[in-house]
Amino acid sequence: MKKLHKLIILSYLRPFIATFFIVSFILLMLFLFKYVDELVGKGLEWHTIAELLMYAAASNVPLALPLAILLSSIMTFGNLGEQYELVAIKASGVSLTRAMMPLVVVMIFMSIAAFYFSNIVMPKSFLKMASLLYDVREKKAAFAIPEGVFYNDLDGFSIRVDKKDDDGQTLHGIMIYDHSQGMGNTNVILAKQGKMYKSDDNHYLIFNLSDGVRYEEMRGAGNLGDRQRHVRVRFSQFEQKFDMSGFNLSRTKEELFKDQYQMLNVKQLLVKEDSLKKVETSKTSMLQSYLQSTFLFYRKSGDFKRTKPYTLKLRTKDDVLNVVPADKRLMITEDALSSIRNVKSYLSTAVEEKKSTDDLLRRHLVEFHRKFTLSFACMVLFFIGAPMGAIVRKGGLGMPFLISIIFFLIFHIFSITGEKFAKQGSLEPYQGMWLASVVLVPLGLFLTYKAASDSALFDADKYKRFFNTILPQKEKSKFK
Structure with missing residues (x-):
């Protein structure tokens, strides 16, 4: 490994580790604020609370990891630019894209680790956290008899x-x-x-x-x-x-929660998806067979006579009743009304069951794509943060933190919006879950191109000169 590569990797890992633990700690405090009423006053052992916090910290990785990568990337290249180390690197004949290559390799390994984490570790963490949180909620408050009540x-x-x-x-x-x-x-x-x-x-x-x-x-x-x-x-x-x-805190069997879509890995999600599709196909087939045997023209002694489609077009309501014997018309009419009521009730139930099955299927597909979007988001946010740091050339925590929060909010808003639309059925699951990445990929390519070409993207004087060239002479004085 070259000394330059070692310098860049070490310059990146230090802020990455620090920011990851800081963000994880903040998210963990938000978890505590959310469930503090259910934890306080129940006499829980310290190891039980520590176990719950450990599982909660693991469940916060999908938020903490992308933000840490984005912030540390801006800080790393911002520090290199502010201390003119990036200028020295370019002066020695090493382009920005070549300087980024060691971190690209690091990001590839980190993306693989993120996929392993989201596919193996997170389902188990969600399972254990859901089980333990349910037991904590069911546990009574610590025994304490008050006076006078x-x-x-x-x-x-x-x-x-x-x-x-x-x-x-x-x-x-x-x-x-x-x-x-x-x-x-x-x-x-x-x-x-x-x-x-x-x-x-x-x-x-x-x-x-x-x-x-x-x-x-x-x-x-x-x-x-x-x-x-x-x-x-x-x-x-x-x-x-x-x-x-x-x-006492009684532990519920984890098997009661293991079929939830958040507790499944990629292989289990594919099996569950296939079973849900088979169930839906089976119900559709049963519905068709039921309707086919119900919409009949005449019923007599168990013998069914189907009506040909072309005859229905030629007959009116009166013609249909006229072909039925007079002594059977009342019975046939009541039988038809009863069949229609049964079909209506059956269809209403079938519609609700299909909505429920489709909703469950969409949630499983959303969770399936989530396993891959986390890994891809790590790469996308790196290619936004690294060139952005090289452009702004500001190290420390102030400016990089502000920029990273802005881009992370854009990423998070598109992520939760796409996920919500996918679960509602407004978008296909793959469209909703990959929406944020599709939106940010062009931005990452644009910033990488601008940084590689030494573009002064945030140079105020450049924009003043631009407006001076396009505005009339009398307006130029406003930009001087």
Whole structure:
């Protein structure tokens, strides 16, 4: 490897690694802001939150990687231009396109890695994140009994405590409603004080109550009524257990989510696409056979007589009824109306099923093309960022960051717009998913040409001279 190639590659990798982690961190904070209400107050272990953040960081790579490539490309060639290293490279006989070649090779390897990531890593990350996020959402908030209000998060019980001591275990003025039998408020426990603690395996919450009374309403003799007997039991010590399994994070089987289109790789998406097309073809065939056997001219004793198309054109409504025997006309008319109603209902259901199948098929095709658009976007944004940095000749983070945000917004807007149109059916899936790349490829070629030809694309004096040549003499003074 030449020293020049090594210089350019190292000059690129340093800002790329920094910007990639910065962008990933920002996107991860946005993820936390979105789901903070579902994470806070549930007593989650730190490793559970770390695992969820790791999967979320992997799912943010399709946004972080293109932006990092664009920003680092502008920064690299902007620094080389600002420090006149790019001028020295060109003066030694090396053109800009040749200077870009080592980074083009790096981009090829990075595009291959991006495809591997989007095809292998991301489906697994989406699967594990969806499963874990579902379990976190279903998990109850951390156990904490407040003072003076009823606490209802324990299944089958309502608990009210007048006061808690500073140790968090000693309780005063305890009232417990037992609804576990599904009979309403038929079982009530009152106690002046008690101790609260968890079992050794953390599966149960134990209340050791003292100086209290238990009221229970029971069925009478012969089951004549639900509340014929009233039982009151006083106690000096009483132990009540509560099941706390609902407060533990139970992991759902990942197999429940694995058929989602986001959790499939390219091979699985092709298999799913083929199966959906077969299902749609089968339903269309069933619909045709149903309609073919329903639209008949005359039905008698199970024998069906089809009407020839040319005879229908020659007959009026009255002629059709006249060929039917008089004693059969009412039956035939009611039978026809019933058939039409059945066909209408069947067609409405078939239309909705076809819409649902088409929508699911489009989503699978969108996800299929997404596997490839990420890799291609890396190349396109590099060929926008590198020549743009060579043109503006500004290093650092200020100007490159502003320019990269503008171009990335253009890329992202076209990406989400094309994806939305593809999912709605306004565009074909391949058209919607490749829309951003098709729009930006000519821009990348144009900027590469301008940078290679040393064009002063952002030279204000050049534009002043241009307007001075085309405007009348009296207007020239405005541009001096």
